[in-house]
Amino acid sequence: MMNTVFKRTTSLASRRILAASAQTLLHHFHSTATIATAARDAETFFINRFKPFPGFPASAAKGFHAKSGPLYFRASTGVQAEYAVEDYVDEKGSEALEISNLGIAPEIVSALKNRGITKLFPIQRAVLEPAMQGRDMIGRAKTGTGKTLAFGIPIMDKIIRYNAKHGRGRNPLCLVLAPTRELAKQVEKEFHESAPNLDTICVYGGTPISRQMRQLDYGVDVAVGTPGRIIDLLKRGALNLSEVQFLVLDEADQMLQVGFAEDVETILERLPANRQSMMFSATMPNWIRSLTQKHLKNPLTIDLVGENDQKLAEGISLYSIAADMRGKAAILGPLITEHAKGGKCIVFTQTKRDADRLAYAMARNFKCEALHGDISQSQRERTLSGFRDGHFNILVATDVAARGLDIPSVDLVIHYELPNTSETFVHRTGRTGRAGRKGSAILIYTQDQNRAVKVIEREVGCRFSELPRIEVDGGSTGMFNDIGAGVRFGGARDRGYGDMGFGRSGRQAEYGFGRSGGNRGPGFGRSGSQFSDEMGGYGGRFGSNNRSGNFGGSASSRSSGFGNFGSRRTSGFGDFGSGNPGGFKDNRSGQTAGGFGGFGSGGFGDKHSGQSSASNGDSRSSRFSRFGVSDVDNDQSTGRTPF
Ligand SMILES: Nc1ncnc2c1ncn2[C@@H]1O[C@H](COP(=O)(O)OP(=O)(O)OP(=O)(O)O)[C@@H](O)[C@H]1O
Numbered sequence: 263m264m265n266t267v268f269k270r271t272t273s274l275a276s277r278r279i280l281a282a283s284a285q286t287l288l289h290h291f292h293s294t295a296t297i298a299t300a301a302r303d304a305e306t307f308f309i310n311r312f313k314p315f316p317g318f319p320a321s322a323a324k325g326f327h328a329k330s331g332p333l334y335f336r337a338s339t340g341v342q343a344e345y346a347v348e349d350y351v352d353e354k355g356s357e358a359l360e361i362s363n364l365g366i367a368p369e370i371v372s373a374l375k376n377r378g379i380t381k382l383f384p385i386q387r388a389v390l391e392p393a394m395q396g397r398d399m400i401g402r403a404k405t406g407t408g409k410t411l412a413f414g415i416p417i418m419d420k421i422i423r424y425n426a427k428h429g430r431g432r433n434p435l436c437l438v439l440a441p442t443r444e445l446a447k448q449v450e451k452e453f454h455e456s457a458p459n460l461d462t463i464c465v466y467g468g469t470p471i472s473r474q475m476r477q478l479d480y481g482v483d484v485a486v487g488t489p490g491r492i493i494d495l496l497k498r499g500a501l502n503l504s505e506v507q508f509l510v511l512d513e514a515d516q517m518l519q520v521g522f523a524e525d526v527e528t529i530l531e532r533l534p535a536n537r538q539s540m541m542f543s544a545t546m547p548n549w550i551r552s553l554t555q556k557h558l559k560n561p562l563t564i565d566l567v568g569e570n571d572q573k574l575a576e577g578i579s580l581y582s583i584a585a586d587m588r589g590k591a592a593i594l595g596p597l598i599t600e601h602a603k604g605g606k607c608i609v610f611t612q613t614k615r616d617a618d619r620l621a622y623a624m625a626r627n628f629k630c631e632a633l634h635g636d637i638s639q640s641q642r643e644r645t646l647s648g649f650r651d652g653h654f655n656i657l658v659a660t661d662v663a664a665r666g667l668d669i670p671s672v673d674l675v676i677h678y679e680l681p682n683t684s685e686t687f688v689h690r691t692g693r694t695g696r697a698g699r700k701g702s703a704i705l706i707y708t709q710d711q712n713r714a715v716k717v718i719e720r721e722v723g724c725r726f727s728e729l730p731r732i733e734v735d736g737g738s739t740g741m742f743n744d745i746g747a748g749v750r751f752g753g754a755r756d757r758g759y760g761d762m763g764f765g766r767s768g769r770q771a772e773y774g775f776g777r778s779g780g781n782r783g784p785g786f787g788r789s790g791s792q793f794s795d796e797m798g799g800y801g802g803r804f805g806s807n808n809r810s811g812n813f814g815g816s817a818s819s820r821s822s823g824f825g826n827f828g829s830r831r832t833s834g835f836g837d838f839g840s841g842n843p844g845g846f847k848d849n850r851s852g853q854t855a856g857g858f859g860g861f862g863s864g865g866f867g868d869k870h871s872g873q874s875s876a877s878n879g880d881s882r883s884s885r886f887s888r889f890g891v892s893d894v895d896n897d898q899s900t901g902r903t904p905f
Pocket residue numbers: 378379380381382383386403404405406407408409410411543544665666667668692696697
């Protein structure tokens with residue numbers, strides 16, 4: 263595998279030394295092929311920066327290459343790579359990054375300029391040339407550093423040139439796959455706004471397929487979508503992928519995870535073998551490397567993150583705070599008031615229920631909405647645009663919002679529950695501090711999650727500043743007194759629902775939530791189906807205890823009792839502490855649903871069976887448990903979503 267890794271140097275002096283040596287080597291190699299071997303060891307390569315890539319007009323290429331030159335990168339066999347935007351700009355001056363100097367199609371240059379984008383970000387600059395050369399690649403750069411345009415600009419440029427030469431066709435030339443509807447929409451918007459003359463379409467579930475079919479019929483250049491709807495359209499013969507020249511897997515590590523991978527492969531089988539494929543993410547766990555071999559030809563790896571360095575975007579301040587299970591909800595208010603300072607805040611929960619409950623409760627004191635996969639698509643869209651536009655400033659979301667979403671001015675991210683994996687931590691946290699902005703993230707953890715916090719620190723290369731504990735006992739700390747900390751569920755605190763509050767991350771067994779079937783009587787146990795999808799793999803090391811083993815069990819036992827209470831905001835928390843043991847109804851289904859037994863019982867759900875399967879059992883899951891359910895958007899299936 264061709265493997266190019268860029269390294270940030272630690273000081274100006276060392277950068278210069280490295281630049282000089284890189285230049286010498288590049289000089290040595292520049293008359294050879296596009297990529298030249300630069301070391302004895304098999305996997306050390308340099309990009310030859312002096313060879314114009316096909317498709318660029320000679321004059322543009324000249325301008326481009328005259329100004330590019332070595333980029334103060336050092337290639338190496340395997341290591342760290344990152345540089346800050348400022349380093350790059352300082353070293354090179356801004357000229358080499360001026361989009362108008364790079365020979366990019368004028369309509370893209372002017373559209374970007376209208377959006378205030380005149381200079382490339384480092385990942386964009388690093389990707390541009392090899393992408394224009396037609397290289398397959400794996401790109402890793404930190405969250406919010408512009409990966410979308412990194413693959414977008416060369417693809418749009420090439421399509422514009424292709425259309426100019428061959429005329430417009432009907433079938434898409436580019437396919438971008440994304441894991442969530444929101445992200446797919448965002449990517450398509452980025453394409454559309456950067457090349458308004460190209461025909462783009464975004465296909466995803468929860469919206470009428472007929473409209474998408476009609477639009478496809480008119481002809482599109484770029485199709486962006488989630489796997490489920492794409493497969494649906496393929497099956498209906500409405501989408502023809504035989505002319506695709508460019509494939510992108512955005513959030514590639516998620517797209518290649520268990521569950522998603524099957525759908526992705528189904529789609530890839532329909533693409534021409536002769537295509538350019540690119541995979542991007544802020545996280546690329548090791549398991550992905552072998553997997554990419556299957557889908558990429560001689561790929562170039564452009565890694566601006568590196569293994570040993572901090573994997574979060576610069577500008578994000580990290581905090582942690584210890585809390586009791588039952589006090590967690592109560593400290594949210596003070597944390598938000600103190601750290602979001604009236605700006606936007608995203609609170610991440612593990613389950614849709616928690617998202618609903620917290621949003622419901624917080625709405626008493628804050629402008630707040632929930633976002634998760636059980637909310638109708640139209641409401642999801644309204645919620646997100648309301649948040650973007652500042653109609654409310656607190657979004658309580660499951661991990662459906664963890665990846666990719668680019669919402670300006672999110673000042674604070676709160677991990678109300680520990681994420682499943684360090685990768686998820688990186689993505690959630692990356693909703694703030696985007697495009698060079700500052701932001702804060704706070705991780706709330708319970709005593710028994712101490713170790714997990716350390717694991718995150720180690721794996722993400724970060725360090726939390728511990729915030730002083732906020733005492734909630736006695737109901738003095740705020741708006742959640744009546745839930746969480748202050749709640750007494752029928753007085754049954756020593757067992758059953760008592761200590762629950764909102765907390766659901768820890769130790770269900772201790773709290774007496776039945777998890778293995780409907781045999782605990784009303785109001786308890788219902789493991790398996792309903793939550794296997796939404797929880798999908800909450801078996802990770804970051805979950806507290808006893809999570810990594812066999813979850814699930816009887817998939818269908820829905821005992822009566824606490825149903826999906828609160829899962830839509832109509833449910834009302836008032837009832838929550840009433841001691842009424844029976845039958846909080848699921849307002850959506852009209853059934854008395856599962857109860858707390860499902861909490862945390864997700865396991866590694868199998869999307870086909872709809873059950874929590876016994877174990878992950880897939881090497882791709884690496885050391886972490888992962889979301890085991892793929893069809894975030896598989897409209898052909900049950901419409902279940904993991905988040
Ligand atoms: N060259 C640029 N100059 C200014 N702003 C830019 C530039 N490139 C991208 N941006 C903006 O930066 C923001 C982040 O970009 P983008 O969403 O592509 O990041 P990302 O790396 O894909 O993040 P994530 O890993 O979270 O998906 C967007 O608002 C985008 O419009």
